[in-house]
Each structure stands twice: as C-alpha cells, then as structure tokens.
Amino acid sequence: MNRPDVVIVGGGIAGASLGSLLAEQASVLILEMENRPGYHATGRSVAFWEETYGGPAIQPLTTASGPLLGAPDPDFHDGSFLSPRRTLHIGRAEDEEARDRLVASFAGKVDLRAVDPRAIVPGLRPDWVLGVLEASCQDIDVAALHQACLRRFRRLGGEVRTSTRLLAAQRAGGAWRLETSDGPVECGTIVNAAGAWADQVAQACGAAPVAITPMRRTVVQLRVPSLPSPDLPLVMDLRERFYFKPEGAGRLWLTPHDEEPSPPCDAAPEELAVAQAIARFESAVDWPIAAVEHRWAGLRSFAPDRVPVFGFDPDVPGFFWFAGQGGFGIQTAPAAALLGRALFAGEGLPKEIAGLDVQAYGPARFR
Known part of the structure; x- marks a missing residue:
C-alpha cells in the first residue's frame, strides 16, 4: 500500500475498531508505534462492560455497544465477547x-x-x-475483541505497520504527506486514534490540541x-x-x-x-x-469535559479525531466505531446508535 486513502495513527481498540469499518470502503493503513497493537491502554484494561461506568455522558455509547458485544456478526466473531458478572x-x-x-x-x-x-x-x-x-454488568474478552477487529481489518485489505512513529505531517493539494520513522507516506485523510499521544499527533499535523x-x-x-x-x-x-x-x-x-x-x-x-x-x-x-x-x-x-472527541477538525481539512475515550474505550468500542464511520462518511446514524447527540462529541466544541 503506497498511498492509502486513510492513515489511522494508533492500533489500539480505537484505531482497530474504526479501521475495521473504514476498510469496507477505503484503503486504510494503521501506524502503530509499538511492536504490537494494543500495548498500552487496550492491553491493560480491567475488562468489563458496565452501563453506569463513566457517567451519563458515556452511558448511551456503552448501552448501544452491549448487543454488538453480546451477539456480534458471526462473520466478525464466533460467539459473544461478554460473560456474566454484575x-x-x-x-x-x-x-x-x-x-x-x-x-x-x-x-x-x-x-x-x-x-x-x-x-x-x-x-x-x-x-x-x-x-x-x-x-447488567458483564466481563469483556478484550483480547478477542481487539484481535477480531484487526482480523477483519486485514481481511478487508487493511495494513498494520508496527514500530512506526508519526514524526510530522503536512497537507498540500488536498492530500497529506506524512514523515514516519519508516519513511514517507501519502494519504487523503489522517485519523487521530493515538490515545494518550492524541494531542502530540494533532500538533505534528498542524492541528490545535484539545487538551486531552x-x-x-x-x-x-x-x-x-x-x-x-x-x-x-x-x-x-x-x-x-x-x-x-x-x-x-x-x-x-x-x-x-x-x-x-x-x-x-x-x-x-x-x-x-x-x-x-x-x-x-x-x-x-x-x-x-x-x-x-x-x-x-x-x-x-x-478531554476537558470527559466526553470522547469524534469528528473532523473544524480548522484542519482531512484531520479526523477519534480520541479521548477515557477508561471507557473498550466497553463503548462497537458503538463508537459506528459513530466514527458515520461522521467520517458524512452519513446518517445507523439504527444501532440512532438518537445519539452527534454534536456532543465534535472537536468544534473546544474551538
């Protein structure tokens, strides 16, 4: 993949889940700075799905994710990612x-x-x-969920490039040129799914940080x-x-x-x-x-208001935020990925997340 449509920075659950959907319609490259995806927050989760965890602002994403985790598409994963806990x-x-x-x-x-x-x-x-x-609280098989996302991503033609850091990026002529530790990459859109490094990635791309x-x-x-x-x-x-x-x-x-x-x-x-x-x-x-x-x-x-940041940056064309999930990124991953895909494509919300307040997640609220 020499010039993907989309580069996702970060291969944890955020980048993997969104990538597994974006790869349906675009060529996608995930850049992961560690030697394996999920090394940081994804690999250190206490692994539960709890509707009240994170408060009322997070609950709609968590609740919408429950059925998707409990009964995923058989082509995605054989069986449930959840088991009873309370x-x-x-x-x-x-x-x-x-x-x-x-x-x-x-x-x-x-x-x-x-x-x-x-x-x-x-x-x-x-x-x-x-x-x-x-x-309603249940345990989540985090490793199985993450691997299922990556497996689907690769099956759709996506590429994961590990041990690769984004160093800088510039946009010109409607495209991005990225300087990485593994050489230059060009793409149409950058997705910032870099977790704790999200503000650093934004600054490397010339976007204002949102104080994550x-x-x-x-x-x-x-x-x-x-x-x-x-x-x-x-x-x-x-x-x-x-x-x-x-x-x-x-x-x-x-x-x-x-x-x-x-x-x-x-x-x-x-x-x-x-x-x-x-x-x-x-x-x-x-x-x-x-x-x-x-x-x-x-x-x-x-983020400062403890609500995730999903959507295109209002000031930097072709720069998409998918960050700030706090400690709730795994339990909200399926619904968040559906929301991210809808925002990325400029489409209406699918039935699984119908009724979500899209504006509550947009990066424009910090400008």
Whole structure:
C-alpha cells in the first residue's frame, strides 16, 4: 500500500475498531508505534462492560455497544465477547447522597436495584450497609475483541505497520504527506486514534490540541485464598475510591480508582497507589491477602469535559479525531466505531446508535 486513502495513527481498540469499518470502503493503513497493537491502554484494561461506568455522558455509547458485544456478526466473531458478572455498588451510611445520585442519574436507562450488600458479598465488613445492584454488568474478552477487529481489518485489505512513529505531517493539494520513522507516506485523510499521544499527533499535523490529558490508573492482582467465589460481582465503592473484581478462583484485580495526570508514556504503578488500594480493600472485606502477585498501570485519556472527541477538525481539512475515550474505550468500542464511520462518511446514524447527540462529541466544541 503506497498511498492509502486513510492513515489511522494508533492500533489500539480505537484505531482497530474504526479501521475495521473504514476498510469496507477505503484503503486504510494503521501506524502503530509499538511492536504490537494494543500495548498500552487496550492491553491493560480491567475488562468489563458496565452501563453506569463513566457517567451519563458515556452511558448511551456503552448501552448501544452491549448487543454488538453480546451477539456480534458471526462473520466478525464466533460467539459473544461478554460473560456474566454484575456490579455491586457499596457504601457506608454516610454515602446515601452518592447512592441516590447514582440511581437518579440513570433512572429509566439502567436497571439499578437497592440490595443488602452483605447478603451478596460474604465477609463484607459490617459498616458497609448500602448496596445498589447493577445486574447488567458483564466481563469483556478484550483480547478477542481487539484481535477480531484487526482480523477483519486485514481481511478487508487493511495494513498494520508496527514500530512506526508519526514524526510530522503536512497537507498540500488536498492530500497529506506524512514523515514516519519508516519513511514517507501519502494519504487523503489522517485519523487521530493515538490515545494518550492524541494531542502530540494533532500538533505534528498542524492541528490545535484539545487538551486531552492522560491519567494513570493503577491495578494490582491479589491472591486471596478465602475469596468466597470467582462469580462474585464487580464491587465498586459509591465514592469511587476503589473497585475490585474476581479474576478466577482465589484471585482478584483491585484498583484505588486513582487518576493521576501523566505525560504520555509506558505507565508504571506507583507504590503509594498500590498501598492505598490494599488499605481500601482491607477496609471493605475481611479476606486475608496471601500475596500481591502482579501490579500494572495504564493511561486513561480524557478531554476537558470527559466526553470522547469524534469528528473532523473544524480548522484542519482531512484531520479526523477519534480520541479521548477515557477508561471507557473498550466497553463503548462497537458503538463508537459506528459513530466514527458515520461522521467520517458524512452519513446518517445507523439504527444501532440512532438518537445519539452527534454534536456532543465534535472537536468544534473546544474551538
């Protein structure tokens, strides 16, 4: 592919999912700076689909993605990407306001039910008396989803070029000339799906950044032999100070729900965040920890209003934003890709995402 119609910068779930649709009608090249796609945020997800996660602005994309993840086209993937989990939001007596705010924010949109959390989670400490069950939450097979997108992309003729960085780009005569670490590339349109590097990519192309900020999120894998069951729900603190999810028998993934601004990088966990996670976990349940088996961190990248940025740049022709998905890019990927394709082609929304407020995602809101 010497001169593709479209170059997508970034091969994570954003670039792969959108690329798998754009390649139906155009020649598409994905540039991935790492030696394999999905090395950063996509490969470090805690891997769940939860309708309330991310708040009311994200919920429509998440809800629309549910059926597409649960029953994908057989030509795309054989079987579901989802498996049952549930979420239990928990709080102490003083967290009633947070509980009521959660329920009110999603009234009529997500089925939330008040429960006694101690009846669902054995070993929950007695001061955790508030519970809201979100039965729709499911685990996502992130690796299978990402690989299915890349597989479809390649089947349609798309090319993925790894270990290739975008260095600079200039537009002239209705086309782009890109300077990359693997040599020059020409194309008609650039798609910025670069995650934590999205603003840097914009600046390399002469577009104004939109202040997308990478935030570090720390996760630890604990060995907890007394974990009652691997089928327990994802447990989330109503005040968003921690959540944990069983990951097989006797193991779980835990985060202190940290959001520390970070430069774009190969994120590493901070010891203070690991200690905070364990302290908050131990304040919630009485399950002894046998070992901290693994720890990692990823970058969740947010626009200033914490809403994704999808659409053509209002000032730079041929430059398309597909970034700022925060920590919700995987659970919203199918719907976001459909939206991205519609915006890219200037078409109406397909039935799966009919009713979405397209203007809410446009980059013009920052100009």
